[in-house]
Amino acid sequence: xxxxxxxxxxxxxxxxxxxxxxxxxxxxxxxxxxxxxxxxxxxxxxxxxxxxxxxxxxxxxxxxxxxxxxxxxxxxxxxxxxxxxxxxxxxxxxxxxxxxxxxxxxxxxxxxxxxxxxxxxxxxxxxxxxxxxxxxxxxxxxxxxxxxxxxxxxxxxxxxxxxxxxxxxxxxxxxxxxxxxxxxxxxxxxxxxxxxxxxxxxxxxxxxxxxxxxxxxxxx
Numbered sequence: 001x002x003x004x005x006x007x008x009x010x011x012x013x014x015x016x017x018x019x020x021x022x023x024x025x026x027x028x029x030x031x032x033x034x035x036x037x038x039x040x041x042x043x044x045x046x047x048x049x050x051x052x053x054x055x056x057x058x059x060x061x062x063x064x065x066x067x068x069x070x071x072x073x074x075x076x077x078x079x080x081x082x083x084x085x086x087x088x089x090x091x092x093x094x095x096x097x098x099x100x101x102x103x104x105x106x107x108x109x110x111x112x113x114x115x116x117x118x119x120x121x122x123x124x125x126x127x128x129x130x131x132x133x134x135x136x137x138x139x140x141x142x143x144x145x146x147x148x149x150x151x152x153x154x155x156x157x158x159x160x161x162x163x164x165x166x167x168x169x170x171x172x173x174x175x176x177x178x179x180x181x182x183x184x185x186x187x188x189x190x191x192x193x194x195x196x197x198x199x200x201x202x203x204x205x206x207x208x209x210x211x212x213x214x215x216x217x218x219x220x
Contacts, residue, residue, distance in 0.1 A: 045101035
């Protein structure tokens with residue numbers, strides 16, 4: 001029975017990694033479609049989100065079965081409960097990548113962002129892709145240096161997000177109401193994607209250390 005239990009725990013961990021890889025791929029494609037108005041790529045992201053949703057549901061069902069049938073305790077219990085919460089964050093990250101792609105599809109053949117904001121959003125996109133890629137590494141290795149890298153990237157995204165809202169509130173902002181809404185939404189999607197990445201990183205840190213840090217991962 002113990003061997004079966006450990007195999008089930010391993011399967012849950014493997015599914016988290018698989019979902020994380022799909023999320024990373026989704027954000028990579030979504031940001032490309034967003035930057036160059038590639039409607040076909042945007043549609044690929046939108047369609048592929050169903051796979052992430054399916055895997056999250058499958059993982060959650062497996063985890064609940066383990067809780068009901070195996071009665072895990074201590075670190076194993078933390079792993080199962082943490083996996084349920086991490087899967088929810090990863091699924092939401094997939095949704096946010098889909099939202100970015102939907103904006104690209106909505107504004108095709110034009111790009112979503114005006115030229116004045118291109119560099120800011122390019123930085124946000126690169127940081128989000130970095131966070132997504134590092135999450136996969138973190139889930140595979142539980143290397144807390146990777147978790148700290150995710151937190152640092154999120155801090156930069158928060159600053160960029162704030163700069164976007166300052167820009168659209170400034171008197172010199174002359175873009176249309178539709179463009180203003182698009183810019184605000186897109187910035188929020190990128191910022192929330194990073195926030196969910198931090199949430200997963202915090203939970204992995206908790207699994208490794210047993211200490212919960214609700215306000216972030218401490219820098220060393």
